[in-house]
Amino acid sequence: MAAKAIEVNNLTFSYPDTDEPVLKDINFSINHGEILGIIGPTGAGKSTLAMCVNGLVPQVINGEMEGTVKVNGSEVSESSVAKMSEDVGFVFQEPENQLSQMTIEEEVAFGMGNLGVPRDDMRVRITDALEQVGLTGFEKRSPLALSGGQQQRLAIAAVLAMRPSIMIMDEPTSMLDPKGKNEVYDVLKNLKDYGMTGIIIDHEVERIAAYCDKVLVLYEGEVQMFAPSEEVFTNIKKMHELTLNAPQVTEFLSSYNQAFGKDVKLSTTLEEAVDNFESVCK
Template sequence: MSNRDAIVVENLTFQYPDTETPVLKNIHFTLKEGEVLGIIGRTGSGKTTLAMCLNRLVPTVIQGNLEGTISVFGQDISQRSVADMADKVGFVFQEPENQLSQMTVEEEIAFGMGNLGISREEMKYRIQETLKQVGLEGFEKRSPLALSGGQQQRLAIASVMAMRPSIMIMDEPTSMLDPRGKNEVYDVLRKIKTYGMTGVIIDHEVERMASYCDKILVLDDGEVIMFGTPKEVFSELTLLHEMEMNAPQVTELADRLRKELQIDVGSPITVEEAVKAFQIVSIK
């Protein structure tokens, strides 16, 4: 993992027109190149607005008053357009059908690359490579509308990945999916690190985020309440509960065991950590 800063957000405040209070308030955080950031928080806490600031959808398309600075790989993006940012920051939306517009799967993946001026030969190579990575080989001629929800979301991710952005942002990519679809998408998301991509994921799947993300940012009422490693954030159960959020189930279970049975297994945040912790306790 690189020591280079991928995203630096400083004093970021944003207010929509005709509203009384900002939706984002004095946001600060830094994400290193190759890290994956998970953003969690209650509905209306500002998660999606923050994500859209990172690729300039806010405030260039969705307008309002923005203060503070965002730097991407050392460059202030305040004068950049959404189109300018397309080769740096890719965005996958919550509902994939809103992002899919072409007649076939291969045309869908080619569409974004065409806007970047990628050569035809390079397009063919990237289409095949990306379809393999998302598990959609053989679907080239199929209509995106004929795909399942999980397949559509994987196609939306593939369309962004093919453009080779340095940063991939995903806004609740599994919220509309069944458990199988969620697993399919997270299997793909795990692969972005092999590209050295930096990731930003908004989701409610804290179990998956605990094992996948390098950093967690907790937003509440537009403010950063916590920012740190999954272990640091999900160990703060009292604070999470005050915001009507939960930690991973194994963390919640460990907390109850400690409080009700005086059995201390630490604060595991993944199933693997919990298994090891329980084995140590049983041996003692």
């Protein structure tokens, strides 16, 4: 096994007929089993970066690319997109764009069929994937009969069944209500427990803080911060300079310190925030 699940070195990418690169000298790496959150304003280059990791850029989406992207030790540019799909699963923002089959079990089987997975193995993988996302018993239902959160979980199951070692989710909760968001992030937690490596792009900073080991902050195509989740989100000054907000509890503690001249240690979780608050106020 390669030392790192993902290694990105000096990555710069420009779309055709553009004056400025959308990604500028990107460097970071992820260990096996880690979950990375990518945040940044709209247009920062988050989705482009994710597509560089699974090979869609520049093999399907053309442009000029410099630097290297390695997945499990192999350079992405030297593998086809089809080959990369065996290592990197990709879940998009709108699940209905990924769903095309008549039943849920057919949907989960579709990608495996393209990979040539034997039918007996398919059955085992379908059962396992649906169990991981909480859709056991839904096999014969139509994907169109599911709620938004259930459809996104089905899209995740279809990718899981292909047994990639890395899962990328590009704003998977942006179209969902709070219940649907919780459903998807519960699945993300299961993936971490299962030992998979993950990348999630989202504006839900509370959830990113709670579920991700590390956070990468992009702004105008450049990495502004890359560190453990709490280290990033407690750097309130830097977050605000980048027109971003930290989790609400972190913002509250920062505002309290400024208003009352206190020095409560900032935290991204309510439980730790209460402990920190009480230690100062005793």
